[in-house]
Amino acid sequence: MNPPHVVDLIGVTRHYAHGVTALDDVSIGFAAGTFTAVMGPSGSGKSTLLQCAAGLDRPSSGRVVVDGQDLAALGDRRLTLLRRDRIGFVFQSFNLLPSLTAAQNVALPLRLAGRRPGHRQVLESLAAVGLAERAGHRPAELSGGQQQRVAIARALVTRPAVLFADEPTGALDAATSREVLRLLRDLVDGQAQTVVMVTHDPVAAACADRVVFLADGRIYGELRDPRTEEIATRMLHLEASC
Template sequence: MNSMQAVDLTSVTRHYAHGVTALDDVSIGFGAGTFTAVMGPSGSGKSTLLQCAAGLDRPSSGRVVVDGRDLATLGDRKLTLLRRDRIGFVFQSFNLLPSLTAAQNVALPLRLAGRRPDSQQVRRSLASVGLAERMHHRPAELSGGQQQRVAIARALVTRPAVLFADEPTGALDTGTSREVLRLMRDLVDRQSQTIIMVTHDPVAASYADRVVFLADGRVYGELQDPDAGQVATRMLQLEASC
């Protein structure tokens, strides 16, 4: 496990209109090659943390460094390039184009970047999620879990420094969720992929190396090598105190 920080937030605050403070002086690092789950009650700032860390939203104050780049020093074009080349995204909805095959969906980020997709690169990305043999199937011919794995392969095809996942198992049944979570755990263990995942599910969080808890826009502690019971107990305590 690498001790370097893939993502580092220092004194990050994010204000919105009407006096809403979504993040309040948050300082936290995410080590390269680690799997972190971010949890907290509704309105705790989880999504804002993810958006600021991924360069999708600019903080009102503070510093965000991703893959050694200070996002505040990047103009819109350079920030777009960084997100395209060094950051991967997986969401609850798979966001696959129904008319394209699995391979074509995975190749899409390369095409959008004006690069000619390398068929071997696309195949390797699908193989990394166990779907090389389904590369010519369209989304309608795949299960929900397989569609999410295609979405993960698409996020990984540019070999990003960080993979951000926002409720990646939220639309899946229990068995399929575990399948996707085992895959994500394997990506960290075998390929040293850095993953930061927002989730509300204590079982999903138990696949991570650590869980960071947010409430009212602030960090309220963390758990290392968590189990689902510990996470659930901490969440109950956090919700009771809010």
């Protein structure tokens, strides 16, 4: 039996001003406990897909269902609650508050939600990314890779149904990128975390279970159990045709 979808986009279109169509009738699902990479040429709609799937942007038409909730049926308050409790998001920039320790940064989403973060819950989230011993360190005392791992721990502290990552290794060197990608892979394999990652890097995408390709706001196929060479070749063909 195939695992259920945690996220479904059904006929999603997103128009912007001046006649720009970022997504054009996109339908795709992301199954529980899987790792999907989304790739495509610049301007293909990758980030817009992620933002619509995460409820950060509302589509012009179509439906987005996350953890059984149709986002179009939710008002702003309920959508905010769903994003806060069931959706994790990691960006290329770490977005850590420099005056807070790693533990305080991780606890921040809970505090903003009006909850009292448990010390054990915060430490468990840091332990999941291998940084329990760095709980008292501030961002300036951490490497780039460690800061990104703190950002991932912060996204995981609410135990989200899905973790979205937008170019999470874009600001890191090759060795540190491998460290972060290995962590994401371990979260999928060891904790059945659902991960959807936008990336431009075929090496990063090869860590996923499948790669979905976008061009001109539409899906142009996918690869299962992808290899770096296959991904790079597919990307060359896509970029040449755009």
